Amino acid sequence: VKPYRLYHYWRSSCSWRVRWALEIKKLPVEYVHVNLLDDETDRPEHRARNPMGTLPVLETPWGALLTESLPILEWLEERYPSGVSLLPQNSDDRFHVRRLAELVNSGIQPIQNLTVLDRISFDPQIRKEWSQHFIRQGFVAYESLCASRSGRFSLGETLTLADLFLVPQVYNAIRFELDLSSFPVIERIWKNGLATPECLRAHPDRFAPQG
Amino acid sequence: VKPYRLYHYWRSSCSWRVRWALEIKKLPVEYVHVNLLDDETDRPEHRARNPMGTLPVLETPWGALLTESLPILEWLEERYPSGVSLLPQNSDDRFHVRRLAELVNSGIQPIQNLTVLDRISFDPQIRKEWSQHFIRQGFVAYESLCASRSGRFSLGETLTLADLFLVPQVYNAIRFELDLSSFPVIERIWKNGLATPECLRAHPDRFAPQG
Numbered sequence: 001v002k003p004y005r006l007y008h009y010w011r012s013s014c015s016w017r018v019r020w021a022l023e024i025k026k027l028p029v030e031y032v033h034v035n036l037l038d039d040e041t042d043r044p045e046h047r048a049r050n051p052m053g054t055l056p057v058l059e060t061p062w063g064a065l066l067t068e069s070l071p072i073l074e075w076l077e078e079r080y081p082s083g084v085s086l087l088p089q090n091s092d093d094r095f096h097v098r099r100l101a102e103l104v105n106s107g108i109q110p111i112q113n114l115t116v117l118d119r120i121s122f123d124p125q126i127r128k129e130w131s132q133h134f135i136r137q138g139f140v141a142y143e144s145l146c147a148s149r150s151g152r153f154s155l156g157e158t159l160t161l162a163d164l165f166l167v168p169q170v171y172n173a174i175r176f177e178l179d180l181s182s183f184p185v186i187e188r189i190w191k192n193g194l195a196t197p198e199c200l201r202a203h204p205d206r207f208a209p210q211g
Numbered sequence: 212v213k214p215y216r217l218y219h220y221w222r223s224s225c226s227w228r229v230r231w232a233l234e235i236k237k238l239p240v241e242y243v244h245v246n247l248l249d250d251e252t253d254r255p256e257h258r259a260r261n262p263m264g265t266l267p268v269l270e271t272p273w274g275a276l277l278t279e280s281l282p283i284l285e286w287l288e289e290r291y292p293s294g295v296s297l298l299p300q301n302s303d304d305r306f307h308v309r310r311l312a313e314l315v316n317s318g319i320q321p322i323q324n325l326t327v328l329d330r331i332s333f334d335p336q337i338r339k340e341w342s343q344h345f346i347r348q349g350f351v352a353y354e355s356l357c358a359s360r361s362g363r364f365s366l367g368e369t370l371t372l373a374d375l376f377l378v379p380q381v382y383n384a385i386r387f388e389l390d391l392s393s394f395p396v397i398e399r400i401w402k403n404g405l406a407t408p409e410c411l412r413a414h415p416d417r418f419a420p421q422g
Contacts, residue, residue, distance in 0.1 A: 050352075070309070074306070094289070095285070099278060107279075116322055119341070120331075138263070144262040
């Protein structure tokens with residue numbers, strides 16, 4: 001069987017979302033590391049894969065190039081509905097899960113990604129404060145909207161799409177030294193997410209460049 | 212029949228997306244204007260509706276408070292599947308439409324919204340250049356990924372979710388004086404979108420504060 005091919009960057013949270021989903025769906029994947037920091041995403045060969053220049057890009061075994069992590073996860077869910085599902089059956093629950101994911105997807109991640117930070121400042125302190133502000137603002141909303149129906153994960157005891165967005169964002173929050181003590185629900189989900197083998201197999205540490 | 216209630220701001224592109232979808236689905240709506248510029252979104256009564264503080268918020272006839280425009284549109288599509296559909300039947304086409312929408316949803320809008328601009332600068336020229344940069348970058352990708360399968364709309368001759376994201380973003384691009392001449396496909400879709408009665412009934416001009 002020809003595998004999927006994922007163009008990704010080890011520490012990109014959007015890459016982690018898709019690596020995690022591919023693990024959950026048990027799909028064979030060949031990883032191609034693209035170095036965001038070396039501007040490899042600006043090179044013509046990457047722009048040909050994705051005119052937006054972002055990561056990840058999922059190349060299917062039949063050669064289609066899929067970009068944008070949320071639509072990729074929705075597509076994987078539709079294409080591989082059996083086994084572990086990333087979305088609940090009930091439409092109102094699906095709304096709840098998608099809304100939580102969206103708080104990270106459009107509410108946090110785009111505002112603290114590398115291309116935006118590079119236009120703000122190259123001063124690490126300013127970058128940190130900017131990122132902390134927007135992550136905190138999103139986490140306040142996530143914690144509040146998630147709390148009453150949360151369990152081990154964002155919605156009850158079953159991992160969903162929302163967790164695939166939250167956990168990589170917490171990893172970024174920790175990198176930016178955000179104090180998580182006012183987010184006990186988020187911290188619990190972070191720990192429970194990291195305790196799943198699929199999440200660990202998709203974890204940035206496993207893909208960190210050597211040497 | 213008790214109507215939906217939409218808390219919105221006339222010129223917010225995310226509000227326009229949902230107004231437009233409600234028109235397409237022919238749902239009765241009562242509009243409540245919340246003034247973003249007067250910081251009405253920071254008041255406790257709005258934070259109680261939406262801890263993220265953003266607009267729009269859709270209150271259902273049974274009192275549920277729905278936030279985040281993309282999940283709201285997915286939910287409306289699932290709840291009201293008959294009549295005009297915002298997503299194609301085919302899973303690969305749905306991916307294509309969602310991916311285009313996503314270029315605006317997470318690729319452009321969050322980076323040039325009011326709360327971000329207010330942290331960048333209050334100098335109108337700097338705000339304009341910042342917004343132009345990120346809208347242009349997203350439009351380059353949209354134009355490229357959309358062109359080959361576009362027709363009157365982003366995917367062929369039928370309006371989809373992607374158009375509901377693109378058209379309000381073009382309205383913002385024009386406000387920020389972005390030169391659209393290198394985006395002929397986007398310009399065509401913009402004009403064709405504006406020629407539909409549902410889009411016009413949801414247009415910001417109809418909701419501009421008087422006086």
